[in-house]
Amino acid sequence: MTERISIHDSIAIDSLRRQRRVDPHRIARMRRVFYKKLEGSEAAIDELPVEVREAFAERIDFHPLRLEQRIDSASDGATKLVFVTAAGARVESVLLRPETGRTALCISSQVGCAANCDFCATGKMGFQANLSVGEMIDQVVQAAQLVAHEGRRVRNIVLMGMGEPFHNERAVDEALATLLGAEGFHHPASRVLISTVGIPEAMLRCARRFPDVGQALSLHAVRQDVREQIIPLARKHPVSELRETIASLNAIQSRTVMIEYLMLAGLNDSMADAAELVRFLDGLRVHVNLIPYNAIDDAPQLVGSTREVRDTFAHALKSAGLTTTIRYSMGADIEAACGQLVQRLDRESSRRPDET
Ligand code: SF4
Structure with missing residues (x-):
């Protein structure tokens, strides 16, 4: 054949x-x-x-992925899509339809992830495979077709699903070219965001090639020891190097760099941590996004900060002049944390029948 x-x-x-x-x-x-x-x-x-x-x-x-499951949140506009690749691996995408009406799609770039961040269900799966360009684009095609039936369009596309995009740099690069290119989706670059745990050289290459594509750095801590504790890759790229990288991105791009900061009780959420973060980001063009932590089974030692602590932390950053938002966490009832649902489905399908 x-x-x-x-x-x-x-x-x-x-x-x-x-x-x-x-x-x-x-x-x-x-x-x-x-x-x-x-x-x-x-x-x-x-x-x-x-x-x-x-x-x-x-x-x-036309479709390298097969849609295996669609799970709609009962409480908000989130929908999780579980796809299966030709090789039989599961990946997930998340559609977010907040009340503002701006539909966002979060896509995956890998099956599993080698970065092994402590707070992440995908990291706990280990690295399994890189997704091809077609497998990344097909997540967009199928999700866009799905929302088109609802009279909506995918407005924002974020590479924030399973995987570290810059560990699959060449395919991600080509996928971005297809998303933005006139022969492809012709999606505005200003509505595309790539999220990374921090791989400086790749971040700079991406900014040079796609200056209008936003970048989000999963910083989560500015104390090197704390960052290494939750992100093993931090040993390779110290926070001082990440600061220089953000400054370089600011020089290349007109967009602000998104700083993702997961709020973890007792680890990175004290007022001293807020003050260090303010010092670290001083002089950089950034937007801080504080993220409530979605607990995962494999990391019982990590606990999310309380709402009160989050608000106080946010207030401290704002008072210091930093643009700060607290991410509203959608889809908690559909295991919207990256990798959570796929991990459960993989476990279920590998369980012997007598164990069910
Ligand atoms: S947070 Fe991102 S980089 Fe870290 S393990 Fe999860 S998918 Fe990989």
Whole structure:
């Protein structure tokens, strides 16, 4: 059987086009219908000349992912989508539809993650595989098709799901090019955000190539010992290096850098921690996002800060002139913390029948 080629693999599609002597404009139309109009694969194929439709339909794989489960939050507009790759691995995406109406989609870049952050269910899975460009883009295609039926469009796309995007840098780079490119989704770069635990060289390369794509740094602590305790990768890139990286991003990009700060009781949430954070960020163009902690089974030692502590911490940062928000945590009832649901489903499917 002839190997199928991904709709997202423009080089392979172009070679098929040349083989079949198809006008490039017809391919551009096929892509437009698929990516921008979200009309599905059949409508996309119908944009091609009649005599090649069957051949293209047989050869092109429009969906490298199979949607296994869709779980809608009963309490807010969050929906978790669990996809299965051709290799049988599960990945998740999260759709957020806050009351403001701005639909956001969080996508994954890897199956599992090698970074092994202490607070993260995906990290506890270990690294399993990098997602391909097609597997990343298909999360966007399928989610966008889903919300299109509700009369919505995906406004913001964040790479904040399973995986450290810069550990899969080349594929992420190509996926961003497809998301932003005129032949792809043509999504505004200003509405794309990539979140990293802090890999300086890759952050700078990304900022140079995509200056309008936002970056979020999962900082979580400015005391080196505390950061190393919860993020093993911190040993490789000390906080002083991260500070220099943020300054360099500020020089390259007009966008502010998002500083993600998970609020953990007794670890990073004291007034002294707030003062250190203020000192650390002094002179940088940043926006601090304080994140309530979604507890995971594998890290019983970590406890989220109370609401009162979060508010006091936020007040201290704001008083020092830092733009600060507290992230409203959506989808708590659908295990919206990154990797939580996939980890449970993987455990369930690997359990022997007599254990159920
Ligand atoms: S927080 Fe991000 S980088 Fe850390 S283990 Fe989880 S997915 Fe990986």
